[in-house]
Amino acid sequence: MNSALTSTAPTDGAERQPAVAGKRLQTDWSSPAMRSRVRARYRAEATFRYTGLAALLLAALFLGFLLFTIVRDGWTGFQSTDVKVSVTYDPATLMIDPAALKTPEAAQALRSADYAALMIEAVGQLGGAADVVSEGAWLILRENLEADPTLLGKTQSVWVPAKSNIDLLAKGKFDLAEPELTRGVSDDDVSDYTQLKQRGLLRTGFNRIFVTMADSTNPELAGIWGAALGSLLTLLITIGLSFPIGVMAAIYLEEFAPRNRWTDLIEVSINNLAAVPSIIFGLLGLAVFLNFFGMPRSAPLVGGLTLALMTLPVIVIASRVAIKAVPPSIRDAALGIGSSPIQVVFQHVIPMALPGILTGTIIGMARALGETAPLLLIGMRAFVVDTPQGFESPATVLPVQVFLWSDDVQRGFIEKTSAAIIVLLVILLLMNSLAIYLRNKFERRW
Amino acid sequence: MPLSLIFLVLLGLGLGAFALGRSKGAAMASAPGAGGGGRIGSVHSRPNYHGAFVALVALAPALLLVASWAAVGDGVIAERVIASVPEATRPATELDRSAFMNEVQGLVSGDMEAGFNPDAEVAAKLFVTTRGTYNLIVGALAAALFAMGGLWAFSRLRPQFRARNSVERAVKWLLVASSLVAILTTFGIVMSLVFESFRFFQSVSPVEFLTGTTWSPQTAMRADQVGSSGAFGAVPLFWGTIFIGAIIAMVVAIPLGLMSAIYLTQYAPSQVRRYLKPLLELLAGVPTVVYGFFAALTVAPAVRDFAVSLGMTDASSESALAAGLVMGIMIIPFVSSMADDALTAVPQAMRDGSLAMGATRSETVRRVLVPAALPGIVGGVLLAISRAIGETMIVVMAAGLAANLEINPFKSVTTVTTQIVALLTGDQEFDSPKTLSAFALGLVLFVITLILNIYALSVVKKYREAYE
Known part of the structure; x- marks a missing residue:
C-alpha cells in the first residue's frame, strides 16, 4: 500500500x-x-x-x-390528416340498382358496390388535386352507406384519410426548402397540399385507424391493433404455460428435491437456459414445433410455446429466490401442527412467496413481450392485414411489427414505427411499474 | 364434436366428480356412529382431498387419451383420406401428400373456395365425416374411462382411506415433471441443433465451415455448387461477431459500465443512487428491436457522415461501428450491475483498512477494491460478451449482410445471428444446405455462449465464495 x-x-x-x-x-x-x-x-x-x-x-x-x-x-403517428370531400352517392357510379335495395340481397348489393369509382369522382371535384386521398379512403364511404342506406342519391361532406405524403406534409415532416429530387415529395403533392390547406379542406386529428386496424401496405392505413392482439394471444400462451410449470419446478427444486446428480443436472440446465441467446430458442421452435410436430407457421400458439421455454428459467430462478426467502420457522410451525409437506408448501410458503414470484413473472413477461428474434424464425413476420382470429391463425406481434415497419422504404412508416415503439414502451413501462409496485407493497422482510 | 369441446366437457365433468367426492367426504366426517360423529381425526383426510382424489382418478386417463389422440389424430385421418383417393391420382411422394392435405384442410376450414385438385373436394367431405366419427369414438372412450375411474375412486372412499396421501403423491409427480421441462428444453435444443448440423456437415465439411474465409450461401443453391470450396466458410461471420460484440461493444460498455458501478457504489449519495439505478435498469428493459431501430435510423447515418467528414468516401451506412456502439450502450446496465455486485461483495474491512491508512477513495477503489473484485468483474464481462454475441436484432437491423474480413469499423461486416435470420426468413426448402447452415451457425453460437457462461459463472461463484 x-x-x-x-x-x-x-x-x-x-x-x-x-x-x-x-x-x-x-x-x-x-x-x-x-x-x-x-x-x-x-x-x-x-x-x-x-x-x-x-x-x-x-x-x-x-x-x-x-x-x-x-x-x-413517433408522436405524430397518433395523428392523421383527413381531407374533406363532398360525395354524391350516385347509384349509377356505384353501380347499385336502387330496386335491389328492397330485395333480401340489399346488404350484398351495398357491400359490393363500386365505392372506389365514387371516391375518384368525389376527389375529382376538388380541382387540381387528383391524387390526395388514401387508397383505402373508399372504405369510409362504404361504412357510411351501409350504416345509412337512405344516403343513396344524396350528397354528403365526408372526411376521409389523406394519402401518406399529404399527411406528412401537414405534419411538417418534409423540408420544403430542399430541391424536389432529394426531399422525398413531388412538387405536385406540395401544390395539392397548399391548395387544400388554403381552402380549409384539411384537418389533423387523432388517428383512429392506427389504434384500431392491423398492418397495411399503405402507411396511412396501417394500425397497431392487430399486432397488439397478436402479442396478447402469444403472451396468454406463454404465461399459461411458463407460470405454472416454472413455479412448480421451483417448488420441487427448493422444497423437495434430494441433492443428487439429477437435480444438479436440472439446476445446470436452468441456469444455462437463462443465458442461452434468444435466437437459439427460435431455432428450437423451428426445428421442433414447426418441422417435427407440424404446427402452423406464424401462429401465436407456436410463438407462445417458444417464448414460454425462453421465459421458464427466469420464472424458476425468481420463484426459487422468493421461496428461499420464506424463513424456515414458518415451515417448522406448520409441520409442527400436523401439516403435510405439500400442505406446508401450498398453504404457507407459496402465499408468502407470491409477491416475489409475481414480480419475477411480470419481468419475464415483459422480456417476452419485447422479444423479436425467435419469433422471426418461426415465421411471425407474416404480413397480416386482419386482426388475428385465434391461436392458430397467422399473426404478428408488436416488436416484430416494429421490425417490419422499420424495414419499409415508404417514408410514412418512420413515424408509424416510432409510434409503435411508443406503444410497446408504454406497455413495458406499465408492466415494470406493476412489478416494482408489487415488490414494494407486498414483499416482507423477515 | 371438436376436441376442444371434448376437453372442456371432461373438465366440467371433473368438477362434478370433485363435488361428489367432496360431499361424500364431508358426509363421512359429520356422520354419527362408528368412526364418525364430526370428531376431528375420525376421518383421515379432509373432504377436499376426497374430492380431488375422485376427480384425479377420473380425469387423468381420459385426458391422457384425448391428448394423445390430439397428437396423432390428424395423421391417422390423413392416412384414411389419402387411402380413399383413387389409385391413379393418389399423391405418391411425401411432398405431394402434404400439399394435398393442405388443400383438403383449406377446403375444410373454408379458407379456400374450391380445390385445384378435383379429388380434394371429395376428400374434404370424407375428411369431415371421418374426423367426426373418430372424434365421437374418442369422446365416448374418454367418457367411459372417466366413468370407470370415477366410480372406482368413489367406491374406495372410507373414513380411514388415505385420500390426502394419494393426492399428494400425484402432486409431487407433477412437480417432478415440471422440473424436467428444463432438461427437456436443453435436450431439445442440443438435439435439434446437432441433428440439423449433422445433415449440413454431410454436404459441407466441418473443417471447411470452421476455417474457410468465403461465405456466400446463395451460390450453393445451384446444384453444381453444392459443397464447392469456399461457399460456406464461416470465418468472416465469426470475425464480424467478435468485432461487433466482443470488441466495439465492449470498448463502449466496459469503461462506462464499470465507472457507473463505481460511482453508484462508492460515491453516489443514497438519494442519487435511488433515482439513477432504476434509470440504468430502464436502459436494460428497452427491447432490442428499439435499439436496432435507433441504430439503423439515427446512429448509422451519423457514423457514416462522420466517416465521410474524415475523408473516407466509401464508408458503409451499415457500419460495424454503429451496430457495435448501440450494442455497447445496451450492455452498459448489464456490465454495471455485474460490477456493482462484485464491488459490494468485497469485505467492508478491506475498504475500511485502506481508507484508514490514509488512501483517498479513488485510491481505495483503484488499488484495493477493483483488484479484489477483479475475478467477479471479469466474470461479468464474459457474461456480457456472451450476451452481446448472441444479440440479434441490433445487428440484423444495423449491420450488413456482406461477409467481409474487415478491421475498419466504418466498413460493413456481418455476424452469425444476422446470417441465421437472413437464412431462415422467407420461403425456402428446408433441406438445402443453405437453410441447414443456419443450424450449424446456431450450434457454434450455442457452444461458444455455453462455454463462456459456464466459465464465467464458475469464476463469479468461486470469487463470491472466497469472501464469504
Whole structure:
C-alpha cells in the first residue's frame, strides 16, 4: 500500500533521504513538496469521481436521446390528416340498382358496390388535386352507406384519410426548402397540399385507424391493433404455460428435491437456459414445433410455446429466490401442527412467496413481450392485414411489427414505427411499474 | 364434436366428480356412529382431498387419451383420406401428400373456395365425416374411462382411506415433471441443433465451415455448387461477431459500465443512487428491436457522415461501428450491475483498512477494491460478451449482410445471428444446405455462449465464495 502511494509522488523519495538508519523522520506535511503531493492526490480523487458521474450521465443521456428521438418521430403517428370531400352517392357510379335495395340481397348489393369509382369522382371535384386521398379512403364511404342506406342519391361532406405524403406534409415532416429530387415529395403533392390547406379542406386529428386496424401496405392505413392482439394471444400462451410449470419446478427444486446428480443436472440446465441467446430458442421452435410436430407457421400458439421455454428459467430462478426467502420457522410451525409437506408448501410458503414470484413473472413477461428474434424464425413476420382470429391463425406481434415497419422504404412508416415503439414502451413501462409496485407493497422482510 | 369441446366437457365433468367426492367426504366426517360423529381425526383426510382424489382418478386417463389422440389424430385421418383417393391420382411422394392435405384442410376450414385438385373436394367431405366419427369414438372412450375411474375412486372412499396421501403423491409427480421441462428444453435444443448440423456437415465439411474465409450461401443453391470450396466458410461471420460484440461493444460498455458501478457504489449519495439505478435498469428493459431501430435510423447515418467528414468516401451506412456502439450502450446496465455486485461483495474491512491508512477513495477503489473484485468483474464481462454475441436484432437491423474480413469499423461486416435470420426468413426448402447452415451457425453460437457462461459463472461463484 505504502509503496503504491509513494510511487505517485516522485519528490517523496528525496524527503526520506536524511533518515538515520533505523529511525524515521516525521513527515513534514506543510512542506511545499508534500502540499503539492496532497493537492495532486485530491485532484486525482476529484477527476476519478467526476469520471464516474460522467459515465453514468452519459448512459442516462443515451437513454434520454433514444427516447427523445423516438417520441419526436413517433408522436405524430397518433395523428392523421383527413381531407374533406363532398360525395354524391350516385347509384349509377356505384353501380347499385336502387330496386335491389328492397330485395333480401340489399346488404350484398351495398357491400359490393363500386365505392372506389365514387371516391375518384368525389376527389375529382376538388380541382387540381387528383391524387390526395388514401387508397383505402373508399372504405369510409362504404361504412357510411351501409350504416345509412337512405344516403343513396344524396350528397354528403365526408372526411376521409389523406394519402401518406399529404399527411406528412401537414405534419411538417418534409423540408420544403430542399430541391424536389432529394426531399422525398413531388412538387405536385406540395401544390395539392397548399391548395387544400388554403381552402380549409384539411384537418389533423387523432388517428383512429392506427389504434384500431392491423398492418397495411399503405402507411396511412396501417394500425397497431392487430399486432397488439397478436402479442396478447402469444403472451396468454406463454404465461399459461411458463407460470405454472416454472413455479412448480421451483417448488420441487427448493422444497423437495434430494441433492443428487439429477437435480444438479436440472439446476445446470436452468441456469444455462437463462443465458442461452434468444435466437437459439427460435431455432428450437423451428426445428421442433414447426418441422417435427407440424404446427402452423406464424401462429401465436407456436410463438407462445417458444417464448414460454425462453421465459421458464427466469420464472424458476425468481420463484426459487422468493421461496428461499420464506424463513424456515414458518415451515417448522406448520409441520409442527400436523401439516403435510405439500400442505406446508401450498398453504404457507407459496402465499408468502407470491409477491416475489409475481414480480419475477411480470419481468419475464415483459422480456417476452419485447422479444423479436425467435419469433422471426418461426415465421411471425407474416404480413397480416386482419386482426388475428385465434391461436392458430397467422399473426404478428408488436416488436416484430416494429421490425417490419422499420424495414419499409415508404417514408410514412418512420413515424408509424416510432409510434409503435411508443406503444410497446408504454406497455413495458406499465408492466415494470406493476412489478416494482408489487415488490414494494407486498414483499416482507423477515 | 371438436376436441376442444371434448376437453372442456371432461373438465366440467371433473368438477362434478370433485363435488361428489367432496360431499361424500364431508358426509363421512359429520356422520354419527362408528368412526364418525364430526370428531376431528375420525376421518383421515379432509373432504377436499376426497374430492380431488375422485376427480384425479377420473380425469387423468381420459385426458391422457384425448391428448394423445390430439397428437396423432390428424395423421391417422390423413392416412384414411389419402387411402380413399383413387389409385391413379393418389399423391405418391411425401411432398405431394402434404400439399394435398393442405388443400383438403383449406377446403375444410373454408379458407379456400374450391380445390385445384378435383379429388380434394371429395376428400374434404370424407375428411369431415371421418374426423367426426373418430372424434365421437374418442369422446365416448374418454367418457367411459372417466366413468370407470370415477366410480372406482368413489367406491374406495372410507373414513380411514388415505385420500390426502394419494393426492399428494400425484402432486409431487407433477412437480417432478415440471422440473424436467428444463432438461427437456436443453435436450431439445442440443438435439435439434446437432441433428440439423449433422445433415449440413454431410454436404459441407466441418473443417471447411470452421476455417474457410468465403461465405456466400446463395451460390450453393445451384446444384453444381453444392459443397464447392469456399461457399460456406464461416470465418468472416465469426470475425464480424467478435468485432461487433466482443470488441466495439465492449470498448463502449466496459469503461462506462464499470465507472457507473463505481460511482453508484462508492460515491453516489443514497438519494442519487435511488433515482439513477432504476434509470440504468430502464436502459436494460428497452427491447432490442428499439435499439436496432435507433441504430439503423439515427446512429448509422451519423457514423457514416462522420466517416465521410474524415475523408473516407466509401464508408458503409451499415457500419460495424454503429451496430457495435448501440450494442455497447445496451450492455452498459448489464456490465454495471455485474460490477456493482462484485464491488459490494468485497469485505467492508478491506475498504475500511485502506481508507484508514490514509488512501483517498479513488485510491481505495483503484488499488484495493477493483483488484479484489477483479475475478467477479471479469466474470461479468464474459457474461456480457456472451450476451452481446448472441444479440440479434441490433445487428440484423444495423449491420450488413456482406461477409467481409474487415478491421475498419466504418466498413460493413456481418455476424452469425444476422446470417441465421437472413437464412431462415422467407420461403425456402428446408433441406438445402443453405437453410441447414443456419443450424450449424446456431450450434457454434450455442457452444461458444455455453462455454463462456459456464466459465464465467464458475469464476463469479468461486470469487463470491472466497469472501464469504
